[in-house]
Each structure stands twice: as structure tokens, then as C-alpha cells.
Amino acid sequence: MSDRLPAAMTHIRLDGYGPPENLRPDTMPVPAPEAGELLIRVAAAGVNRPDVLQRLGNYNPPPGASPVLGLEAAGTVVACGPGTQRFAVGDSVCALTPGGGYAEYVVVPEPQCLPVPKGLSLLEAAALPETxxxxxxxxxxxxxxxxxxxxxxxxxxxxxxxxxxxxxxxxxxxxxxxxxxxxxxxxxxxxxxxxxxxxxxxxxxxxxxxxxxxxxxxxxxxxxxxxxxxxxxxxxxxxxxxxxxxxxxxxxxxxxxxxxxxxxxxxxxSTMRPRTVAEKGAIAADLEREVWPLIESGRVRPRIHATFPLAEAAAAHRLMESSAHIGKIMLEVAS
CATH class of the missing domain: 3.40.50.720 (NAD(P)-binding Rossmann-like Domain)
Structure with a gap:
């Protein structure tokens, strides 16, 4: 990992299963990418219904995944683990994460990462992967x-x-x-x-x-x-x-x-989270080939309803549970 990266980062801690108020900002070490993984400095992360289920104790992360909530994010690659092939430090990507998106940095298997479609901001790109x-x-x-x-x-x-x-x-x-x-x-x-x-x-x-x-x-x-x-x-x-x-x-x-x-x-x-990295990578390849051109042409766009600062993840969850939204609910992360 680069010496220029901080040792600690802000993330949203789940302080016991229960109401949105159990989501609180905290600090933890910045994770290091292992073989085949990328470390992404998160610009934005999506809030999804499975996050609410995990907060309630009904959708536990698979073995080895981060306990931090967040199944999608977009940002900049800041470190690459051994064996990564496609992306390099400085690339902008969006990713289907195994967990950990509600944080300033997240580690993701490289096959689950995609280039940000041309014409989209990092906030918009973060609204793509999970859905x-x-x-x-x-x-x-x-x-x-x-x-x-x-x-x-x-x-x-x-x-x-x-x-x-x-x-x-x-x-x-x-x-x-x-x-x-x-x-x-x-x-x-x-x-x-x-x-x-x-x-x-x-x-x-x-x-x-x-x-x-x-x-x-x-x-x-x-x-x-x-x-x-x-x-x-x-x-x-x-x-x-x-x-x-x-x-x-x-x-x-x-x-x-x-x-x-x-x-x-x-x-x-089906469910998405338990699928293997290879299975998710195959879906990512299909999306890049078949759907990314539609996004770049403007025929398909993510619909964003509201954006909250990372520290206000609890408010984002309250909005999700109200079902008053039309489109995606997002968290903006200040690194």
C-alpha cells in the first residue's frame, strides 16, 4: 500500500442490530488489497434495501466480507493487490462490493469493478452496480x-x-x-x-x-x-x-x-451477494458490453432521488424505509 495513504479512515459502524440510529460514524484501519483486489478511495456509495436488512440482522455478510454496510461504490483506485491486470492507480471505477461501501476506502475484487461510463459523475456511477x-x-x-x-x-x-x-x-x-x-x-x-x-x-x-x-x-x-x-x-x-x-x-x-x-x-x-467472484465478473463483462453503451449514449441513466453525507447514513436509511423515494438513495463520501 502506498505510504501516502492514511492509516485510518471514517466508516459507518453498525452499533448492534436495530433502528437506523444504530448507524454511527467511526474510524477503523484502511484495508489493504490482497491478491486480485483493488483499494478504492470512495467518492460515493449507494444505499440499498439489502443494507437495511443487514442493519436489522437479516442479511449477514458472507465469510471474509467486510462487516461494514455498503454493496456498491465508485471512486478512484489508490492501490492494487498482486495479480490485478486491468485497472491501475488513478483509474476511476464503480464496483459491486462484497461489503464495506459505507467508508472512505473499500477493497473490491477486480472482476467486480467497471470503468465509469463516459459522461457520468462518480456519484451517478456509484448508483449503477447493485441494481x-x-x-x-x-x-x-x-x-x-x-x-x-x-x-x-x-x-x-x-x-x-x-x-x-x-x-x-x-x-x-x-x-x-x-x-x-x-x-x-x-x-x-x-x-x-x-x-x-x-x-x-x-x-x-x-x-x-x-x-x-x-x-x-x-x-x-x-x-x-x-x-x-x-x-x-x-x-x-x-x-x-x-x-x-x-x-x-x-x-x-x-x-x-x-x-x-x-x-x-x-x-x-436468486440473490447476488453469495455468488462467486467469477460469476459476478461474468455479469460485469456482460454489462460493460451490452449496457454501458446504452448509458453512454444517454438511453439509460441512473435515477437519483436524494444524496446524504456519509455521516448521515441513518437519515438515508430512514428515507429508504419510508418508501417515499423515486430512484436511488446515495451517500457522498468526503475523503
């Missing part, structure tokens, strides 16, 4: 969404939702989004959704069948789980795919599998 990795792997990978097909995106104004709508449209699919207010529905339409359904005003499954002439959608990207599962099955077309990426309501469901069997439906899902 873009997740949507790419699930909507296009497990969900096999193809041009001309219909996708239903639940939580259309979340970070995942705003990303999924834009990518679906950019790759030639039709998108229906759900949201909890007319304002949020308008935001979904502004992002490119063909239709937006206020789930507080009418059952989303009825609206989907009406909008598709009774056919249903080909893919559903669901973050709710629980009672949504049987309703999702009802809203799927023949050979449709339900992709589960979270369960804000419940991971326990009651559903009639006859619907799944008679309509040849697929119900699948």
Missing part, C-alpha cells in the same frame, strides 16, 4: 426476457424498478410497472413504462390481464413475495417466468400449483 447487476442477472438471465415480450416490474420507482423499466425498454420489451401512488405511476411512465398500475387503487393482476387482452405478461420481477405469489401466477402468460429477487412481505407463500402446472410457468429467483 444493474441484479436486474441483468435476473430479468434477462433467469427471466430470459426477450424483445417483444411483456414484463411486469413491481416497485417501479425503487432503484431496481427504475433500472428494470429502462433496460426492458432499451432491449425492445414492453413494461408494466406497479407503484403506490399516482405520482409514482407518472414517474414510471416518464421512465418509459408502457403502463403503470397503482396497486392501492386496484388489484394489479386484474389490471395486467386487462392491459394484455387477457394474455398476461411473460416475465414478472418481484420484490414482494408472500401474498403476491399466487397473484403473480395469475398475471403470467403461458410459459411465463416469475423471478423472485426479494420478499418485502414474506418468504412464506400459499399458492395453487395447479396454475403453475397447467400454464407451464417457471418460478425462480
Amino acid at each position: 444493474f447487476f441484479t436486474v441483468w442477472a435476473n430479468m434477462f438471465g433467469h427471466g430470459r426476457l426477450r424483445p417483444g415480450e411483456w414484463v411486469l416490474v413491481h416497485g417501479g420507482t425503487s432503484g431496481i424498478g427504475t433500472t428494470a423499466i429502462q433496460l426492458a425498454k432499451a432491449f425492445g420489451a414492453h413494461a408494466i410497472a406497479t407503484a403506490g401512488s399516482e405520482e409514482k405511476c407518472r414517474a414510471c411512465l416518464d421512465l418509459g413504462a408502457d403502463h403503470a398500475v397503482n396497486y392501492r387503487a386496484r388489484p394489479f393482476e386484474d389490471a395486467v390481464l386487462e392491459l394484455t387482452g387477457g394474455r398476461g405478461v411473460d416475465v414478472i420481477l418481484d420484490i414482494i413475495g408472500g401474498s403476491y405469489v399466487p397473484r403473480n401466477l395469475k398475471a403470467l402468460a403461458m410459459d411465463g417466468r416469475l423471478v423472485q429477487i426479494a420478499y418485502l412481505e414474506s418468504s412464506t407463500v400459499h399458492a395453487d400449483f395447479l396454475t403453475l402446472m397447467t400454464r407451464r410457468l417457471t418460478w425462480t429467483g
Whole structure:
């Protein structure tokens, strides 16, 4: 590690599982990159729903990962571990981190790092990795969404939702989004959704069948789980795919599998954090090849709702839990 780097850094300490107030600024040693890793001076980090789950004790980091919250960041490479090949000290990168993003410095495996797309600030670039990795792997990978097909995106104004709508449209699919207010529905339409359904005003499954002439959608990207599962099955077309990426309501469901069997439906899902470095690196390569040109051309952009100083991570979590945001919530880090 360079002698010019400080020995200690500011980070956000989780002072026991519980409310946002348990997130407090503290100091800790600057980590050193090991083989195949980069040390990044963080300019900005994203706040994501898994961070809230980790704060509550429901999403523990995998073995060897930093206990500090934060699954995405962008900044400048300041040190390289042995065996790194692509990036060098001074390069600007964004990264899907194994943890540790809520800090002035973070160590990340090099395959999980990407160049900052041309035309984006470091703040904007930090809003990309967690949602873009997740949507790419699930909507296009497990969900096999193809041009001309219909996708239903639940939580259309979340970070995942705003990303999924834009990518679906950019790759030639039709998108229906759900949201909890007319304002949020308008935001979904502004992002490119063909239709937006206020789930507080009418059952989303009825609206989907009406909008598709009774056919249903080909893919559903669901973050709710629980009672949504049987309703999702009802809203799927023949050979449709339900992709589960979270369960804000419940991971326990009651559903009639006859619907799944008679309509040849697929119900699948995944998490991102436990995947291997190689698996995440493959997703990163796909994104750089297929999606980064769309970002650089302006066809797809991260939607940022609010930015907080690193020291105000608790306030950022309170906003996340309120679900009042439209797009990403970010932390700006002053190194």
C-alpha cells in the first residue's frame, strides 16, 4: 500500500442490530488489497434495501466480507493487490462490493469493478452496480426476457424498478410497472413504462390481464413475495417466468400449483451477494458490453432521488424505509 495513504479512515459502524440510529460514524484501519483486489478511495456509495436488512440482522455478510454496510461504490483506485491486470492507480471505477461501501476506502475484487461510463459523475456511477447487476442477472438471465415480450416490474420507482423499466425498454420489451401512488405511476411512465398500475387503487393482476387482452405478461420481477405469489401466477402468460429477487412481505407463500402446472410457468429467483467472484465478473463483462453503451449514449441513466453525507447514513436509511423515494438513495463520501 502506498505510504501516502492514511492509516485510518471514517466508516459507518453498525452499533448492534436495530433502528437506523444504530448507524454511527467511526474510524477503523484502511484495508489493504490482497491478491486480485483493488483499494478504492470512495467518492460515493449507494444505499440499498439489502443494507437495511443487514442493519436489522437479516442479511449477514458472507465469510471474509467486510462487516461494514455498503454493496456498491465508485471512486478512484489508490492501490492494487498482486495479480490485478486491468485497472491501475488513478483509474476511476464503480464496483459491486462484497461489503464495506459505507467508508472512505473499500477493497473490491477486480472482476467486480467497471470503468465509469463516459459522461457520468462518480456519484451517478456509484448508483449503477447493485441494481444493474441484479436486474441483468435476473430479468434477462433467469427471466430470459426477450424483445417483444411483456414484463411486469413491481416497485417501479425503487432503484431496481427504475433500472428494470429502462433496460426492458432499451432491449425492445414492453413494461408494466406497479407503484403506490399516482405520482409514482407518472414517474414510471416518464421512465418509459408502457403502463403503470397503482396497486392501492386496484388489484394489479386484474389490471395486467386487462392491459394484455387477457394474455398476461411473460416475465414478472418481484420484490414482494408472500401474498403476491399466487397473484403473480395469475398475471403470467403461458410459459411465463416469475423471478423472485426479494420478499418485502414474506418468504412464506400459499399458492395453487395447479396454475403453475397447467400454464407451464417457471418460478425462480436468486440473490447476488453469495455468488462467486467469477460469476459476478461474468455479469460485469456482460454489462460493460451490452449496457454501458446504452448509458453512454444517454438511453439509460441512473435515477437519483436524494444524496446524504456519509455521516448521515441513518437519515438515508430512514428515507429508504419510508418508501417515499423515486430512484436511488446515495451517500457522498468526503475523503
